[in-house]
Amino acid sequence: MTGAEHGGEPERLAAILEGALSRLEQARPFAKARYQTQVLDVAGRLLACPDGIDRLHALAPRIDAAGIFVGSDWDAPANLLPGLVSGTLEWGTPTAVAAEAISLLRLLAVAEGQAQHPTIHAAAARRFLTQVLALNLRRFFGATDEATRATAGRQGTIEALLRYLVDHVGFQDVTGELVTEIWRILRQRPIQVAHVKDMISQIAITLRDRGSDIGDKRLGADRLVSALFGPTIACMDDPGLGPYCERLAAMDENDLRHEAQGLARAMHDTGLVSDYHAAFLLWVLDTDHDGLAPEALGLGNTGRDCWRCHRGLAIELIRRAVRPETAQALYGLSLLLDRGILHHPPIVPALRRQLALVPCPPVAERLSAAALHAVPPADLLLAGCIMVLGQPLGVGQGANPTCQSARAIAMWALNDPDYLLHLVAQAARLDTVSMHFEGRAIDSADLPAGLAAGAPLDADPVSVVLVHHLDRIYAEMGRLCADRSGDPHIWINPEFHGWWVGRACAVAVDVPTGALAGIEDFVGRFHAAYHPAFNGGEPVTHPQPAGIAATDAGGRFVGWHAITILRVAPDQDDEMRVYFYNPNNDSGQDWGQGVVVSTHGSGERPGEASLPFELFTSRLYLFHEDRLRPDTANRPPADVLARTADLARHSWSAGRDEIGGDAITRLASVEST
């Protein structure tokens, strides 16, 4: 379009948009859908006009508040996945493109502080945009020629939009924040790293094209890129797997040892496994250099010991589970060996069972779909088992409402690995899982779907196989205690997870009324049960499920969330902290009131999140204990109780009624009916 001929077009469209928008604003919630398409149609056209993006940026918060996203996924911005944005922009209907653009622009307004959103705060909005931009870096570097930009059409509009976003978020910031962000995520050592790898690939392209613009973040970026694409001298130039193996063939033992060490160092540094690393390990096994395998796995003493005792099994596991498509299993295997769990009698036979196991057709189908048919299902599941057992705290729930199931998988991987393998074998063979609730058998195949509509596909292979069964069983246990008064987790948690879950349970919420109940007593009891200074210095022996009232950065209640308390210990500054596992994919969160969950730098082990004891307690609403200690023997002073209780009162329980007295306590025995 030429500017002169359509000079008035943006003006005109803006006027039409105003009319459509005010109709949407006036409409009752149930009638919003009727007016959404009008607004999206006009907004989509305005987007393509000169100044259109600017105008929509200014309007986006209002359009959002008017209800443009009612009934769609965009309505919950905190759940949006950055990886889906480019697909929508590229292949979506014009209406979907307009919706995505408005969503991005309203997030930009939130990120820049021009607007507020009830469910996403500025930092999260900014992080989301940064990730979207990072995933699409090539799109605004590719078209260096301004003339191609003017060729309008959908591509032109998308590029203009992304460039607009990057101009506002800041280019250095995008790459810089991205690098920081990737490191922050990697330090938590997630099992699922596909999106991280995508982002690093984008950075690699950027570094090549605009290396100098990236500033002092260059070093961290280089390390990420090299860990994936060229961790050692022999593959620094990213030659491809074929030429790389030819180079290996020409090396002497000493060079190969260096190569093995270099690969292992890059892996343990980042938690990422390069395809070259997988190729190297398979090459050493194929060429009778398997003496280098422990070196290539970067094993410590325990790991080397396990390798020596179970070398045959370990090699079989590598041959089946480790290949360039499943390179991350190499890291899982390394950690599995170093955990020493092969010395635990049932694990070796359980892994042998897993090696021989052929998943039944429906399970194989799900695994194939999750792996995009790149890896045979049985091998993928084996790789998944290795990763989960090696990195129990790397399990994430993906974009699925199944925190309890993810938490259970992580807890078993950590504490009861042979039971986890037992469940995996059951689910893979029969596509069902059986458990017992208070003596009553429950079979997941007989149950309706729970919170998750189907099996998740955006999770690790073990979750793909197990989660929808666990989710159903969990829901069924909920139904079985629906008529009991009190939070159902009191009874479900010990039955679902294992014997080690404390049979006494304290709850700070009166379930029928939602009122805050006995909060100061609750805080005191938690100190007495878990705080070494008040419980006689007794450590947490087993992971304990607990319930968190999740809050956003404004301290506003978001929802109930399942986590695991792993340990309580002083950090390097001698501050007592609770170290816990959060099954969501990224534990680093700002819960408001200065309660910022740390994932690194305060004594956390990979995958752990932590908070100072009191701050953690302020978001806790349910915990288990074994009540084996004398009660109320030792309680923190009243001011600690009051201070902690106040944090709860002014955040997640703001607006709730409050009931005084003792916290609600129950023993998880069957209630008499």
Place this chain on the structure above:
Amino acid sequence: MADKNPDKGYVAILGWSLNAIDAIDRFDRRYVIVAPPWAEEYAKANDIPFIAWDFDRLNERSHQIAQILKDEGCDVAIPLYEETVEWAGAINSVLLGNPRLLGQSMLFRDKSLMKRRAQLAGIRVGIFEEADNHADVIRFLKRVNQTLLKLDGDVNDPIHFKAFDKAGCLGHRTIRTVEDVDSISSDEFPALLESHLDGWEFAVEAWIKNGKIQFLNISEYVTLGYSVFVPATPELESWRTKIEAEINKLIEAFEIDSGFIHPEYFVTSDGTMYFGEVAYRPPGFNALELIERAYGFNGYQGIVLAFDPKTTQEELDAFFPTPVKDAKGYAGCFGAYPRRRVVEHMQIPEETEKHPYFEFHELSQPMEQKVTKRTAFGTHWGLVYFFGDDPHRLRDLLKAQEELDFYV
């Protein structure tokens, strides 16, 4: 819910329409939606006052719903759909204590009775006849064309076929040949047959209170079943006084005290006005939206005002604008239908998208690639909206849309 005025009437809305509920919820009258049970859960979830009722068949239970609404304290029932018109008549005969209202509503429901009643009242109607089967249609087609002195082999003048109790364009077919007759399925009978009149077709929306027209809009059809705009061109508006007189005849003939009617007329080239049909409910084709776009008032709220026995003349005068003079411009819409047999996707033609009168569209992407043959009027795939200040330009623009592909 908006603040409700307890001194005003409490209306029962018969039928489920989110557009209507949305508008009425924002208005100051208390209301309750009476609709089939499938809507109940949704209504409850959205705090919409609701009474479940099955309108499938008028039967001995009709008195029951009238009693329920009377006990509820409702003052009047307002029909949203053709199917609920006689229910409203039955209910209002109880609520308003006027047994004649049921009989009146039956007239609205039967296109043939309606025409005869109009004819008896001295309103001019075209040639019409009832048809019970295919043979009746063929006979009528032949007779009309004989009258017109057509010879065998000449192209027939068309006749119109309208299913008795369907709303507006649904079930409306144009018949030119015996083959057209064959394509009518048996369940569309009984039907009304009408001769075709060459002329200007238009519709009227009239809000009536105490037997007086409170607001009268003329909707000008560009092509029946495709496009319409409001207000009409000055040429058609020049007939307004005459049209008002015709509407007053209808009010008298059908003994309409209050409410909303939606009749259709033809004006032939010699200025004779023929009555087509009249409906006692809101029109389809989003005419109320066009009126709102042009005049700024909400038609549904206007209907509630017109029906509510507690509405005052002052309220009505304040609510309704002056026709034509108060319009901010001309609003029209076009119902798009694929012109090709196989389509891949919806795409607004560039000349439409770039036209300064084009506002927005509500066309959806095709669900199927193969397009079924259009059998009746009104089965468009979505609407395209226009707004501008020159009625002739708008009319020509709407006409031009018929030659464009919205689905390719």
